[in-house]
Every structure is written in structure tokens, then in C-alpha cells.
Amino acid sequence: MGFMDKIRAAMTRFMAGRYGSDHLGMATLMAGVALYILSMILGSGILSFLSFVLYGITLFRMLSRNTEARRMENQKYLQITEKWRLEWSRFIRRQKNRKEYKYFRCPKCRQLLRLKRGCGEKEVTCAKCGHSFTTKA
Numbered sequence: 001m002g003f004m005d006k007i008r009a010a011m012t013r014f015m016a017g018r019y020g021s022d023h024l025g026m027a028t029l030m031a032g033v034a035l036y037i038l039s040m041i042l043g044s045g046i047l048s049f050l051s052f053v054l055y056g057i058t059l060f061r062m063l064s065r066n067t068e069a070r071r072m073e074n075q076k077y078l079q080i081t082e083k084w085r086l087e088w089s090r091f092i093r094r095q096k097n098r099k100e101y102k103y104f105r106c107p108k109c110r111q112l113l114r115l116k117r118g119c120g121e122k123e124v125t126c127a128k129c130g131h132s133f134t135t136k137a
């Protein structure tokens with residue numbers, strides 16, 4: 001068994017029955033890193049302390065044997081952030097499709113709509129409020 005295999009096996013043994021990482025763990029870790037960078041820029045001791053608190057929470061949750069409680073926390077986190085995560089994935093998709101589609105808002109209800117680029121002037125009917133208007137794409 002190679003050295004790396006030994007380390008991997010030892011890690012697996014160590015993590016057995018422990019919770020490990022999840023979405024919330026990634027979020028607290030990333031928030032910790034972000035706060036640490038911010039604390040370096042601002043020279044703020046409170047922020048760097050807070051970043052270490054976040055690392056501590058991340059580590060505590062990863063090593064926790066109370067997997068049920070950690071799972072519930074993660075579920076709550078996912079519930080709370082669902083709207084933002086959805087908005088974010090929509091934003092990413094819009095960026096990807098920007099060459100193919102023109103995105104614009106309904107002038108009446110602000111609903112986000114799209115038209116295939118190069119289709120010229122078109123009459124659009126908003127799917128949400130039924131308002132009709134012409135636009136170019």
C-alpha cells in the first residue's frame with residue numbers, strides 16, 4: 001500500500017460515522033475565506049476573528065457524529081437560500097444564452113422575457129400579465 005493510500009485509508013477511518021461536508025459546510029467555509037480576505041484588506045481584527053469562528057463551525061459540523069442534526073441544519077439552509085440559488089442559476093443560464101436570446105422585461109409587470117436574436121421586430125405578449133407590445137431582437 002502506497003503512502004497516499006495509507007493516508008486515504010486513515011482519513012476514511014477517521015471520518016467513519018462523522019457527518020462530512022455538505023452545502024452548508026461549503027457555504028460557511030467560503031464565507032470564512034471571504035471574511036478573512038476582507039479582514040486582511042480592512043485590517044479588521046473582528047472580521048478575522050469571525051472568519052475563524054466560521055472555520056470552527058465548518059470543522060465542527062464536518063466532524064460531528066450527530067449526523068441527523070447536521071442534516072436538518074443543511075436542509076434548513078437549503079430551504080432559506082432556495083430563492084437565491086434559483087435566481088443565481090437563472091442568471092448563469094441567461095449569461096450562457098445571451099448570444100442566442102435577447103432578454104428584456106415586460107414594461108407593465110417587469111416579468112423577464114426573451115426573444116431569439118435576429119428575429120427582427122416582433123409583437124410580444126407577456127405570459128404573466130397578457131400585455132402586448134412590439135420589440136426588436
Ligand SMILES: [Zn+2]
Nearest residue numbers: 106109126129
Ligand atoms: Zn407582463
